[in-house]
Amino acid sequence: MxxxxxxxxxxxxxxxxxxxxxxxxxxxxxxxxxxxxxxxxxxxxxxxxxxxxxxxxxxxxxxxxxxxxxxxxxxxxxxxxxxxxxxxxxxxxxxxxxxxxxxxxxxxxxxxxxxxxxxxxxxxxxxxxxxxDGLEFTHADPVPKKQDIVSLDPSDQKDLDKIYTYAKNKTPISDKFSVSSAKLLMFHALYTMRSNLYEIPALESLVFFARKGDIVNVYDIVSECIPPFEEIYPYLSSKRDSRINFYFHTDKLGIRGVQTEINTxxxxxxxxxxxxxxxxxxxxxxx
Ligand SMILES: CC(C)(COP(=O)(O)OP(=O)(O)OC[C@H]1O[C@@H](n2cnc3c(N)ncnc32)[C@H](O)[C@@H]1OP(=O)(O)O)[C@@H](O)C(=O)NCCC(=O)NCCS
Missing domain, CATH: 3.40.630.30 (Gcn5-related N-acetyltransferase (GNAT))
Structure with a gap:
């Protein structure tokens, strides 16, 4: 041939x-x-x-x-x-x-x-x-909103460098099952998650999330020390949220009543x- x-x-x-x-x-x-x-x-x-x-x-x-x-x-x-x-x-x-x-x-x-x-x-x-393949979810209970969450823009080299520093120092999101690669994470930062990248400075964490109607989809939490989700959620919350989906295992987030369903x-x-x-x-x- x-x-x-x-x-x-x-x-x-x-x-x-x-x-x-x-x-x-x-x-x-x-x-x-x-x-x-x-x-x-x-x-x-x-x-x-x-x-x-x-x-x-x-x-x-x-x-x-x-x-x-x-x-x-x-x-x-x-x-x-x-x-x-x-x-x-x-x-x-x-x-x-x-x-x-x-x-x-x-x-x-x-x-x-x-x-x-x-x-x-x-x-x-x-x-x-x-x-x-599964996803985990929980019901969203209303909480007072915290404001200090910052949208990051990968077109801005300073933001991109910040994301990469987080990516290199991140701790695995789950002890059950997780996969991590700083460079693959940067692929997602530049392509799939480009407009879903946020920093919560007070928690020294990045959260990749997007809201669809009354559902919050959380795609990753990137941090050296993963905070409990009850500390993160006030920064993401909106009054109309009914459900939160997690596209990773949440064993480190300390969420009570988390459920799993098939991710088709x-x-x-x-x-x-x-x-x-x-x-x-x-x-x-x-x-
Ligand atoms: C899917 C794809 C990669 C297959 O490549 P390929 O070189 O034609 O595959 P092969 O010739 O090695 O096929 C191996 C076997 O799979 C079968 N096969 C390949 N494509 C198939 C198809 N679309 N439907 C049914 N059977 C298929 C072949 O007949 C062969 O079976 P055999 O051993 O019984 O003869 C190719 O069709 C492609 O590039 N598709 C578009 C891009 C894509 O979908 N990529 C995968 C992303 S996850």
Missing amino acids: DIQLITQYWDNPEAREAFKAFIQDIHGLDFSEWEARGYWDDAYAPFSYFKDGRVISSVCIYLLDAIVAGRQTKLAQISGVGTHKNWRRKGLSRKLTELGLQWAEGRHQGVFLFADEEAIPFYHKCGFLSIK GNNTFVKKSFPVSTPVFPFTSMA
């Missing part, structure tokens, strides 16, 4: 540009800002087939620090998967996934991924298991023997 396998090539500027063009093409995602701001992550390892200098199929393995049942470990997330239209159904993605996982063997305790709808049959074919739509897959059976995958663990 006259195609070339290239792996671990971030130090090759041309190959890296080809990868970025490929991701833009397949997923409509432009990594330029993540790269330009200095958060490109070597822990995000590429396995790609090239043809005439262009990437035609690619898989990345992201090795991430994690906590599972109180113990520090590593997990591997499969991400950036795709094959150009003309090259599909020739076994390329399957082969790259196998090569990536062979390389990662012995470096992690479990493999997970979030599938696009159209790729679900592919992951089943490749032996991944669909897993029920993530299409989460794992490889056999994933170390957590009913996880709430942190929103900011998604690559």
Whole structure:
């Protein structure tokens, strides 16, 4: 087929540009800002087939620090998967996934991924298991509002530096199950959470949250010392709140009466023997 396998090539500027063009093409995602701001992550390892200098199929393995049942470990997330239209159904993605996982063997305790709808049959074919991913929630009781919460703007280098300092010093959000990577967090700061970033200076904490109607969605709390949620909530609260969703395990937040429900739509897959059976995958663990 006259195609070339290239792996671990971030130090090759041309190959890296080809990868970025490929991701833009397949997923409509432009990594330029993540790269330009200095958060490109070597822990995000590429396995790609090239043809005439262009990437035609690619898989990345992201090795991430994690906590599972109180113990520090590593997990591997499969991400950036795709094959150009003309090259599909020739076994390329399957082969790259196998090569990536062979390389990662012995470096992690479990493999997970979030599938696009159209790729679900592919992951089943490749032996991944669909897993029920959860979210936690609680009812919102009215509390007096505290005002000193500051919206952060990642376009402002000072705010971005502040977020990165928090990200590097953060303590894991959960002892049950959490995944953390400062550079992946910066990806979320720049892309998915860009207008949902707040600092509560009095608590030395960042909160990523958004309100939808009467529901508050909390995506992450980034702090060296996670405050109890009853100290955080007055800064977020509004009189009409009825419910608060958490996109991570809340065991460190000291919330009474927290409940769990299935979070549909993530299409989460794992490889056999994933170390957590009913996880709430942190929103900011998604690559
Ligand atoms: C999903 C995708 C990555 C598959 O890539 P590919 O190189 O065509 O996959 P492979 O040829 O290695 O397929 C491996 C197996 O999965 C099957 N498969 C692949 N795509 C499939 C699909 N859309 N529906 C059903 N089965 C599929 C193949 O037939 C093959 O099965 P076989 O071993 O029985 O022959 C590719 O279609 C793609 O890039 N889609 C758009 C982007 C995307 O969804 N990426 C994934 C993001 S999570």
